Amino acid sequence: MSETPKTEEAPKKDMKDVLAAVKDIKCPIQRSLVFVDEFLSEPMCGKCHPCALGSYEALVRLKRIAAGRGAQEDVDAVQRIADQMLESSRCIKGKDTAKFLLTELKTEAFREHLEGHCAEHECVSYVIYRVIPEKCVLCGLCQEACKYHAILGEKKVSYRSGYFPFEIRQKRCVKCGDCYTACTYGAIEKIEEHKEALV
Helix, strand or coil: CCCCCCCCCCCCCCHHHHHHHHCCCCCHHHHHHHHHHHHHCCCCCCCCHHHHHHHHHHHHHHHHHHCCCCCHHHHHHHHHHHHHHHHHCCCHHHHHHHHHHHHHHCCCHHHHHHCCCCCCCCCHHHEEEEECCCCCCCCCHHHHHCCCCCEECCCCCCCCCCCCCCEECCCCCCCCCHHHHHCCCCCEEEEEHHHHHHC
C-alpha cells in the first residue's frame, strides 16, 4: 500500500512579515490596503466574526478610497471595523491589524484622499504621467517602454527636423509607470490629476 505523499505547508506569516510588506510604502491608504490584504492571505481560526467578516469589508472600503471613489462613510466603516476588531478579536494578529488601521486613520491622508489628493502619489487613480517638453530629448525610450501604446511622438534622427513631440495619451495610459522609470532625462513627471486640469 503506497503512502500518500506529504505536502509541505507554506510557513505561516507573522506580524513581522506583514510589517515588512508595508515598510517601503508611504501612503497610509496603500499601507492599510497591503496590511489587511496580507492579514487575509493566511487562514483564520474562524472563532470570531470581527476578523473574518470585518477585515474583508475593510479591504473593500480601502479599495474604494484608493480608487478615488471613497466617501466619508467608507472611512467611518473602516474606523468602526478596526474598533470592533481591537475589542473583540480573540487573536493577537487580529488585534495588531486593528491597531495598525487605527494608527493610519489618525493621519490626514484619509481626509485628503476624499478630497482627491494623494500626497505620496502612490494611489494611481489620483495621478497622471505627463511629458515635460523642455526636458524631452526625443530619445523614444518612454515610447519603447510603454506596452499600451499610450505615447505618441517621433524619435529624433540626425537627418530630419520638425518632429511630433512626445505626448502621453491619458485615455490609453494605465498608469503603470514604465515610461517614468525608462526616462533617464527626468522628462516625465507624475502629478495629481486635478492639477493637470488647472494647467
